[in-house]
Amino acid sequence: GQSLEQPSEVTAVEGAIVQMNCTYQTSGFYGLSWYQQHDGGAPTFLSYNALDGLEETGRFSSFLSRSDSYGYLLLQELQMKDSASYFCAAAYGQNFVFGPGTRLSVLP
Amino acid sequence: EAGVVQSPRYKIIEKKQPVAFWCNPISGHNTLYWYLQNLGQGPELLIRYENEEAVDDSQLPKDRFSAERLKGVDSTLKIQPAELGDSAVYLCASSNRLSGGAGGNEQFFGPGTRLTVL
Secondary structure (H helix, E strand, C coil), X not given: CCCCECXXXXXXXXXXXXXXXXXXXXXXXXEEEEEEECCCCCCEEEEEECCCEEEEECCXXXXXXXXXXXXXXXXXXXXXXXXXXXXXXXXXXXXXXXXXXXXXXXXX | CCCCEEECCEEXXXXXXXXXXXXXXXXXXXXXXXXXXXXXXXXXXXXXXXXXXXXXXXXXXXXXXXXXXXXXXXXXXEECCCCHHHCEEEEEEEECHHHCHHXXXXXXXXXXXXXXXX
Protein backbone atom coordinates (compact mmCIF):
# COMPACT_ATOMS: atom_id res chain seq x y z
CA GLY A 1 0.00 0.00 0.00
CA GLN A 2 0.95 3.66 -0.15
CA SER A 3 3.07 5.05 2.68
CA LEU A 4 4.57 8.43 3.40
CA GLU A 5 7.73 9.35 5.27
CA GLN A 6 8.25 12.38 7.49
CA PRO A 7 10.93 13.20 10.06
CA SER A 8 9.55 12.51 13.51
CA GLU A 9 10.69 15.71 15.25
CA VAL A 10 12.01 19.18 14.45
CA THR A 11 13.06 21.88 16.90
CA ALA A 12 13.56 25.57 16.09
CA VAL A 13 13.56 28.93 17.84
CA GLU A 14 11.07 31.75 17.60
CA GLY A 15 11.51 33.89 14.52
CA ALA A 16 13.38 31.20 12.62
CA ILE A 17 12.41 29.36 9.43
CA VAL A 18 11.76 25.63 9.43
CA GLN A 19 11.22 23.16 6.60
CA MET A 20 9.40 19.86 7.13
CA ASN A 21 9.80 17.25 4.42
CA CYS A 22 7.53 14.53 3.12
CA THR A 23 8.17 11.75 0.63
CA TYR A 24 5.42 9.65 -0.90
CA GLN A 25 4.87 6.80 -3.31
CA THR A 26 4.19 7.84 -6.88
CA SER A 27 1.70 5.25 -8.13
CA GLY A 28 -1.77 6.79 -8.35
CA PHE A 29 -0.69 10.07 -6.76
CA TYR A 30 -2.87 13.14 -7.34
CA GLY A 31 -1.68 15.78 -4.89
CA LEU A 32 -0.31 16.57 -1.46
CA SER A 33 -2.05 18.22 1.48
CA TRP A 34 -0.68 19.52 4.77
CA TYR A 35 -2.48 19.58 8.13
CA GLN A 36 -1.60 21.05 11.51
CA GLN A 37 -2.68 19.36 14.74
CA HIS A 38 -2.18 20.75 18.22
CA ASP A 39 -2.10 18.30 21.12
CA GLY A 40 -5.64 17.16 21.88
CA GLY A 41 -7.02 19.07 18.91
CA ALA A 42 -8.36 18.24 15.48
CA PRO A 43 -6.23 18.34 12.34
CA THR A 44 -6.72 21.60 10.45
CA PHE A 45 -6.07 22.07 6.75
CA LEU A 46 -3.12 24.21 5.69
CA SER A 47 -2.58 23.66 1.97
CA TYR A 48 -2.95 21.43 -1.07
CA ASN A 49 -0.52 21.14 -4.00
CA ALA A 50 -1.51 19.36 -7.19
CA LEU A 51 1.15 20.91 -9.42
CA ASP A 52 4.90 21.33 -9.04
CA GLY A 53 6.05 24.49 -7.37
CA LEU A 54 5.59 26.65 -4.31
CA GLU A 55 2.27 27.81 -2.89
CA GLU A 56 2.43 30.61 -0.33
CA THR A 57 -0.19 31.54 2.27
CA GLY A 58 1.09 34.09 4.76
CA ARG A 59 3.86 32.58 6.88
CA PHE A 60 3.20 29.11 5.47
CA SER A 61 4.43 27.80 2.10
CA SER A 62 4.09 24.34 0.60
CA PHE A 63 6.20 22.89 -2.18
CA LEU A 64 5.74 19.88 -4.43
CA SER A 65 8.08 18.10 -6.84
CA ARG A 66 6.24 15.30 -8.59
CA SER A 67 9.40 14.09 -10.35
CA ASP A 68 11.08 13.57 -6.95
CA SER A 69 7.95 12.31 -5.14
CA TYR A 70 8.72 14.93 -2.53
CA GLY A 71 7.15 17.90 -0.88
CA TYR A 72 7.77 20.18 2.04
CA LEU A 73 6.04 22.65 4.32
CA LEU A 74 7.93 25.84 5.09
CA LEU A 75 7.10 27.95 8.12
CA GLN A 76 8.60 31.43 8.42
CA GLU A 77 8.83 33.80 11.38
CA LEU A 78 8.12 30.95 13.77
CA GLN A 79 5.87 31.65 16.73
CA MET A 80 5.35 29.65 19.91
CA LYS A 81 1.82 28.82 18.77
CA ASP A 82 3.28 26.96 15.79
CA SER A 83 4.36 24.15 18.14
CA ALA A 84 2.23 21.25 16.89
CA SER A 85 2.32 18.13 14.75
CA TYR A 86 2.30 18.57 11.00
CA PHE A 87 1.00 15.84 8.70
CA CYS A 88 1.36 15.50 4.98
CA ALA A 89 -1.44 13.62 3.27
CA ALA A 90 -1.18 12.26 -0.27
CA ALA A 91 -4.24 11.97 -2.46
CA TYR A 92 -4.54 8.59 -4.15
CA GLY A 93 -7.69 8.44 -6.19
CA GLN A 94 -10.51 9.62 -3.96
CA ASN A 95 -8.74 8.99 -0.66
CA PHE A 96 -5.94 10.58 1.33
CA VAL A 97 -3.14 8.67 3.05
CA PHE A 98 -1.60 10.53 5.98
CA GLY A 99 2.04 10.46 6.93
CA PRO A 100 3.22 9.73 10.49
CA GLY A 101 3.66 13.45 11.19
CA THR A 102 6.49 15.74 12.27
CA ARG A 103 6.32 17.18 15.76
CA LEU A 104 7.55 20.77 15.72
CA SER A 105 8.77 22.35 18.93
CA VAL A 106 9.35 26.10 18.90
CA LEU A 107 11.68 27.35 21.62
CA PRO A 108 11.76 30.91 22.99
CA GLU B 1 -21.05 28.05 10.24
CA ALA B 2 -20.90 25.10 12.63
CA GLY B 3 -18.02 22.69 12.24
CA VAL B 4 -18.03 18.91 12.33
CA VAL B 5 -19.65 17.72 15.54
CA GLN B 6 -18.74 14.46 17.24
CA SER B 7 -19.99 12.80 20.37
CA PRO B 8 -19.09 11.63 22.85
CA ARG B 9 -15.73 13.35 23.31
CA TYR B 10 -14.48 10.65 25.64
CA LYS B 11 -15.55 7.08 26.24
CA ILE B 12 -14.18 4.48 28.63
CA ILE B 13 -15.43 0.92 28.34
CA GLU B 14 -14.36 -2.56 29.30
CA LYS B 15 -13.21 -4.97 26.63
CA LYS B 16 -15.90 -6.99 24.90
CA GLN B 17 -18.44 -4.18 25.41
CA PRO B 18 -20.04 -2.39 22.45
CA VAL B 19 -19.47 1.29 21.73
CA ALA B 20 -20.84 3.79 19.22
CA PHE B 21 -19.62 7.14 17.97
CA TRP B 22 -21.73 9.80 16.27
CA CYS B 23 -20.74 12.42 13.72
CA ASN B 24 -22.64 15.35 12.23
CA PRO B 25 -20.73 16.78 9.25
CA ILE B 26 -20.76 20.33 7.98
CA SER B 27 -24.04 21.11 6.27
CA GLY B 28 -23.88 20.41 2.55
CA HIS B 29 -20.74 18.30 2.67
CA ASN B 30 -21.37 15.17 0.63
CA THR B 31 -18.22 13.29 1.62
CA LEU B 32 -17.72 11.91 5.12
CA TYR B 33 -14.67 10.10 6.48
CA TRP B 34 -14.01 8.09 9.62
CA TYR B 35 -10.39 7.88 10.73
CA LEU B 36 -8.59 6.17 13.56
CA GLN B 37 -5.60 7.95 15.11
CA ASN B 38 -3.19 6.32 17.51
CA LEU B 39 -0.97 8.42 19.73
CA GLY B 40 1.94 9.91 17.82
CA GLN B 41 0.69 8.71 14.44
CA GLY B 42 -1.26 10.10 11.53
CA PRO B 43 -4.97 9.47 10.93
CA GLU B 44 -5.77 6.16 9.22
CA LEU B 45 -8.85 5.92 7.03
CA LEU B 46 -11.52 3.45 8.14
CA ILE B 47 -14.34 4.30 5.76
CA ARG B 48 -15.39 7.00 3.29
CA TYR B 49 -18.95 7.88 2.34
CA GLU B 50 -20.15 9.74 -0.69
CA ASN B 51 -23.63 10.84 0.37
CA GLU B 52 -25.18 7.67 1.87
CA GLU B 53 -22.97 5.21 -0.03
CA ALA B 54 -19.87 3.67 1.56
CA VAL B 55 -17.48 3.89 -1.37
CA ASP B 56 -14.32 2.73 0.42
CA ASP B 57 -14.45 0.50 3.48
CA SER B 58 -11.44 -1.64 2.63
CA GLN B 59 -9.64 -0.67 5.87
CA LEU B 60 -12.64 -1.24 8.15
CA PRO B 61 -12.29 -4.41 10.29
CA LYS B 62 -15.69 -5.73 9.39
CA ASP B 63 -15.72 -8.52 11.93
CA ARG B 64 -16.22 -5.99 14.71
CA PHE B 65 -16.65 -2.54 13.13
CA SER B 66 -19.71 -1.25 11.33
CA ALA B 67 -20.81 2.15 10.10
CA GLU B 68 -23.84 3.77 8.61
CA ARG B 69 -24.80 7.12 7.15
CA LEU B 70 -28.54 7.22 6.87
CA LYS B 71 -29.97 9.90 4.60
CA GLY B 72 -26.45 10.98 3.67
CA VAL B 73 -26.01 13.32 6.65
CA ASP B 74 -25.17 12.03 10.16
CA SER B 75 -23.05 8.95 10.57
CA THR B 76 -22.49 6.37 13.29
CA LEU B 77 -19.45 4.14 13.77
CA LYS B 78 -19.88 1.10 15.99
CA ILE B 79 -17.47 -1.40 17.52
CA GLN B 80 -18.79 -4.66 18.88
CA PRO B 81 -17.09 -6.16 20.77
CA ALA B 82 -14.31 -3.71 21.63
CA GLU B 83 -10.77 -4.97 22.16
CA LEU B 84 -7.87 -3.43 24.08
CA GLY B 85 -6.16 -2.50 20.81
CA ASP B 86 -9.12 -0.35 19.78
CA SER B 87 -8.08 2.35 22.25
CA ALA B 88 -7.45 5.40 20.05
CA VAL B 89 -8.99 8.67 18.89
CA TYR B 90 -11.73 8.26 16.31
CA LEU B 91 -11.94 11.24 14.00
CA CYS B 92 -14.75 12.20 11.66
CA ALA B 93 -14.11 14.55 8.75
CA SER B 94 -16.19 15.95 5.94
CA SER B 95 -15.51 17.68 2.66
CA ASN B 96 -17.35 19.15 -0.27
CA ARG B 97 -15.68 17.38 -3.18
CA LEU B 98 -17.99 19.04 -5.65
CA SER B 99 -16.34 22.41 -5.00
CA GLY B 100 -13.29 21.28 -6.98
CA GLY B 101 -9.69 22.47 -6.86
CA ALA B 102 -7.86 22.78 -3.56
CA GLY B 103 -11.12 23.49 -1.77
CA GLY B 104 -12.50 20.16 -2.81
CA ASN B 105 -9.56 18.46 -1.18
CA GLU B 106 -9.85 20.23 2.15
CA GLN B 107 -11.14 17.99 4.89
CA PHE B 108 -12.75 19.51 7.98
CA PHE B 109 -12.16 17.40 11.07
CA GLY B 110 -14.24 17.09 14.18
CA PRO B 111 -12.66 17.09 17.67
CA GLY B 112 -12.67 13.30 17.79
CA THR B 113 -13.79 10.71 20.32
CA ARG B 114 -11.06 9.39 22.59
CA LEU B 115 -11.81 5.74 23.31
CA THR B 116 -10.17 3.88 26.17
CA VAL B 117 -10.77 0.13 26.38
CA LEU B 118 -9.89 -1.40 29.74
